[in-house]
Amino acid sequence: MAAVEPLGAGVAEPEDRGGAFPRLTDAQRAKLRAAGRVREVVAGETLFREGDPDYDFFCVESGFVAIVQGYGQENQVIAVHGPGRFLGELNLLTGAPPLLTAVVRDAGSVIQLPVAKLTELVSRHEDLSNLILRALLARRAILIERGAGIRLVGSRFSRDAQRLREFLRRNRMPYQWLDLEEDEEAEQMLATLAIAADETPVVVAAGGVLRNPTNAELAALLGLGARGAPPTLCDLVIVGGGPAGLAAAVYGASEGLDTQLIDKLAFGGQASTSARIENYLGFPTGISGSELAERATFQARRFGARLVVPAQASGLAYRDGHFAIELADGQAVNGRTVIVATGALYRKLDVPGFERFEMGGIYYAATQAEGMVCAGDPVVVVGGGNSAGQAAMFLSQRASQTRLVIRGDDLAKSMSRYLINEIEAQPRIEVLTNTEIVELDGEDSLQAVTVANTRSGERRELDCKALFVFIGAAPHTDWLRGHVAMDEHGFLLTGRDVTAESLSGERPLFLETSQLGIFAVGDVHSGSVKRVASAVGEGSMAVQLVHQRLAAL
Numbered sequence: 001m002a003a004v005e006p007l008g009a010g011v012a013e014p015e016d017r018g019g020a021f022p023r024l025t026d027a028q029r030a031k032l033r034a035a036g037r038v039r040e041v042v043a044g045e046t047l048f049r050e051g052d053p054d055y056d057f058f059c060v061e062s063g064f065v066a067i068v069q070g071y072g073q074e075n076q077v078i079a080v081h082g083p084g085r086f087l088g089e090l091n092l093l094t095g096a097p098p099l100l101t102a103v104v105r106d107a108g109s110v111i112q113l114p115v116a117k118l119t120e121l122v123s124r125h126e127d128l129s130n131l132i133l134r135a136l137l138a139r140r141a142i143l144i145e146r147g148a149g150i151r152l153v154g155s156r157f158s159r160d161a162q163r164l165r166e167f168l169r170r171n172r173m174p175y176q177w178l179d180l181e182e183d184e185e186a187e188q189m190l191a192t193l194a195i196a197a198d199e200t201p202v203v204v205a206a207g208g209v210l211r212n213p214t215n216a217e218l219a220a221l222l223g224l225g226a227r228g229a230p231p232t233l234c235d236l237v238i239v240g241g242g243p244a245g246l247a248a249a250v251y252g253a254s255e256g257l258d259t260q261l262i263d264k265l266a267f268g269g270q271a272s273t274s275a276r277i278e279n280y281l282g283f284p285t286g287i288s289g290s291e292l293a294e295r296a297t298f299q300a301r302r303f304g305a306r307l308v309v310p311a312q313a314s315g316l317a318y319r320d321g322h323f324a325i326e327l328a329d330g331q332a333v334n335g336r337t338v339i340v341a342t343g344a345l346y347r348k349l350d351v352p353g354f355e356r357f358e359m360g361g362i363y364y365a366a367t368q369a370e371g372m373v374c375a376g377d378p379v380v381v382v383g384g385g386n387s388a389g390q391a392a393m394f395l396s397q398r399a400s401q402t403r404l405v406i407r408g409d410d411l412a413k414s415m416s417r418y419l420i421n422e423i424e425a426q427p428r429i430e431v432l433t434n435t436e437i438v439e440l441d442g443e444d445s446l447q448a449v450t451v452a453n454t455r456s457g458e459r460r461e462l463d464c465k466a467l468f469v470f471i472g473a474a475p476h477t478d479w480l481r482g483h484v485a486m487d488e489h490g491f492l493l494t495g496r497d498v499t500a501e502s503l504s505g506e507r508p509l510f511l512e513t514s515q516l517g518i519f520a521v522g523d524v525h526s527g528s529v530k531r532v533a534s535a536v537g538e539g540s541m542a543v544q545l546v547h548q549r550l551a552a553l
């Protein structure tokens, strides 16, 4: 009988791209050995499987381990790791189940230790901590790029498929998208699973098949969100998990407050949709918004903050001396104090057919995912602020032609000088001043936009497969109407900006709203600077004020 080839036979180890696959030194492995145990492993043995609720950290001492997608079915080998390399990706630290399966290819030995022991170990050894965290973050980015992990089958024209893709993308979960309109594999998979096309979108994972799941159902499958039963009452509830909310969670939890953070979609907020944040202190070469979000989320969890996603605040009540944040699913989260960090929503263009093309060709963010979609195509970016400028710079590396459209006559009125310099030095970007978009064209998806010069009225049709819109924002504050004072646009007034007539007694503290005990930070607060650094600064500052308010209660 012919011998069965082991999974990953002949596959070479991947290069250590961006710190994703470092080889631990003898000294580093000795630290792991002291905290865990060394054991022999045989070919074909699985160290952990996709979807396992609990699994350990492994470092290969000798032999080789294959990392496999769809183990037992398509058996696709993603990578092979040998001596000195460790296994796992970001889920190891978030407590979510593994996305892939680890199968021993060549017998040898491994160091095995529970994740709790690893966390304890790395908190004492900075070299290991930096190396492992960096690798796990880089591996997540690689898996997203490869489209590994769960499979989502659906039509690109389905709103629910768009919703699920958005949820996965914003939560930085790797997934393989199988488009019913395009991929034969999609039909084959549906046939194998005996699922009719009208039951799509479906999510296929080791943990089961979900037919058109809600975001909450998908989150549960992926192991996103908090563990354990919710507390009855917290010192601090933070609503909104962008940079402001995450900073408040890190400082609140690290300063001993019983802290709960909820977000309706994903942690990281708008910042996580930024391809590269170059003006955040301490990152001289910039940091991608998603990496900043991943690091901050990990940090908040490490300090003991309870992070819940998806959980949308839809109302507020004051009961028995505390605030009850009412959630869209009918539940409530209770806190003695509240920090509102719900940010703002980007505005849409008032052009006929805009909503139709939101299904195919209009974007509010320019990240890796959008960059892949429009690679080699002409794109247009609308807006004169820093986010538009960054998007144009990022897209110019991928698109065949990038045009930046602004209504004003000069970028300098609204954009940072460093970005203007970069744009001016980039020949693949054309800046169209005194210009607005007046028409969108295309059948199923966007093909062209017509622009008009606001002074001469001259019109010009531009080839455009993707339109990126960055033209201002409206705050997420409807759920607070009637409870706290707002400015004419709905942004929350705080501190000295709260007018005397909206107060019943004591004046609010700095960053405190007209309702004492409720604070507002980041983009949601009136007059905010709309920068990551200021959102983070306010989130941390508000925690000091929460301490003051709690002491006065």
Ligand SMILES: Cc1cc2nc3c(=O)[nH]c(=O)nc-3n(C[C@H](O)[C@H](O)[C@H](O)COP(=O)(O)OP(=O)(O)OC[C@H]3O[C@@H](n4cnc5c(N)ncnc54)[C@H](O)[C@@H]3O)c2cc1C
Binding pocket: 239, 240, 241, 242, 243, 244, 245, 262, 263, 264, 265, 266, 267, 268, 269, 270, 271, 272, 273, 274, 275, 276, 277, 278, 279, 280, 311, 312, 313, 314, 341, 342, 343, 344, 364, 365, 366, 386, 387, 390, 476, 479, 521, 522, 523, 524, 529, 530, 531, 532, 533, 535
């Ligand atoms: C593409 C892009 C690029 C950018 N680049 C930069 C940059 O380079 N440098 C810079 O300084 N700034 C940049 N910004 C701006 C920066 O991202 C924002 O100023 C910052 O994210 C604001 O943080 P925040 O926490 O106040 O709000 P957000 O980041 O908007 O987060 C708000 C969070 O609240 C959640 N939420 C909303 N409503 C509810 C509700 N009812 N219940 C529960 N949760 C809710 C949302 O899901 C979201 O996660 C950029 C923005 C974008 C979009």
